[in-house]
Amino acid sequence: MQRPETIKVNVSEPSVTVSLASEKADRSYPIYIDKDLLSNAQLLGSLLGERSVCLVTNDTLSELYLDRVRAVLGADRKVSVVILADGEQYKTLTAYDQVLTAALEERHERSTVFIALGGGVVGDITGFAAATFLRGADFIQMPTTLLAQVDSSVGGKTGINHAMGKNLIGAFHQPIAVVCDTATLETLGDREFSAGVAEVIKYGLIADKDFFRFLIDNAVRLKNRDPEVLAYTIARCCEIKADVVSRDEREGGIRAILNLGHTFGHAIEKEQGFGQWLHGEAVAAGMVMATKISVARGSISSDVLDDLLLFLQCFDLPCEPPSSMTVEVFLSAMQGDKKVQSGRIRYILLSSLGDAAVVGDVSESEIAACL
Template structure:
């Protein structure tokens, strides 16, 4: 097992990465009080709920099982978590455990942030995307029909358990979606890591445990460094949203869940690279590297058919990175170096949207 630390003073916490992580030693120290509520979904619970319960200390253990999918990341489903907490009389020393992918992690964290004005929670992410991204850093929330992740709070977990074992049951499409976020770290911060991914992509797609462990470790290491500098995304943390402004527009337009988050981010990242090339910041060869690594990860590189430039602009205008009506984008100054900027030629953005939208 490898351990990383997210350094946030008295709110610091460890990330455990490895195999066979369902062990009392990894959980008991982080459970406060004598009550636990496990939040999972209909896909993950049949696989891992009982093994998790078996290693928890002898406390009151309750669970709530939600429908699976991004379209269920709503206030209505969040209320089911609150219903269960109240029905089972959980007090303010309870610990919530998120057992699932990014949707479950975000919703559980948001419930923990809100219930009795804040209780403890533990992240046990079961998808690659959630292991390398959403489970780390304390971003929690739900979607709204008019915008993704527009309702939420920052609330840090007690511990994150990223078990490589669970990725063996992950569908191929979900694995590829997670690789989009892994690739992002190389593009934003570390061209050397990007090169490593290019060399080892076939092994990652083949679920080589040692390769996946390193990819998860390096991704979490980079994210932990950023979160320690900028917990609430007032500065450098926004760089982690490379591809997300375009990608969130795709998700919103297509209906949450029809495109996986990582698939939309992959296309959004290619669009950001296209715009960066038009601005003269990266070369055509750099742009092709972005396209090729996404394709090697079995990810889409073109926008949904029928989505118009006007739809992109309308949906991008409600992105969280819009400040005082000014759209800001994360673009590439070079491979391994990203910037947050509103200093781009609107005509170049329109050319990118026209190229990718029907």
């Protein structure tokens, strides 16, 4: 693979485009990737025009970025700010209601643009609020974590958690733009950065074997947050997800492969208590389980598993599920997952390196062998 070049943003030429054209409407949207985009008044002005804004962030990020974004939005624009509590455990109906109540009390209209300034939790809550505010308002994703920049901000999945499981309440609602300011990753803690890396390696496993090899070869540079490697990595993940989403927006088919490791991972998050394991940490352990089953079935070489384990260990990511989780615990938790279809749990396994498929015949013994 060629050495990546730093990606430069141009207001008229996004780094990546999510193509969602249909007979009824063209809902395609741009993804911008570069440093210091939160301060780019030209970019935000081109996306917003003169429309009002409901800006949603959390109490950690508000101290870092709120003043900067508020200044770029301008003093003449109507802007309401909603500051949520920080953490997966707050991805609830209460937080969703907080956003909607603020927007209603401030008398925002359907023309208002919601802006999600934060990680995956802020993005999911804000997107769901926008989807249901006055039966649908536009929103912009401004992801500030690696996981959100490479995955959750793209594709239109929005929602909140329920005591019965993760992301069980929500809607498909595409943003009008995604603005990835890579400078925000400089303030991201190591644990949160590593959690994002789990989603990064997923893309290589399911869709691009050359990208997988690139990540394995450049693990140290990625861990050191090398700007060139980071910019290329974010763009390639967005390209892969944009391609999958453009072919299957509402997860009726191929989009399900993006859930590699997530069926097991969501079970871990639920059973351990939301927020105890970061989403990427649970996905890492889940991907190892899915890869082990794929190796046992003869679909891929054990060398792929070895490379994956070394890569995850480089970022101090868990390679095993919690010891307290038995086969019975996993099956019970996964039975409530939103990916269950006709009563059958759906799993994502690797058909080969760079290719994945949905299967419904994983046995209890196969799961037990991963524990």
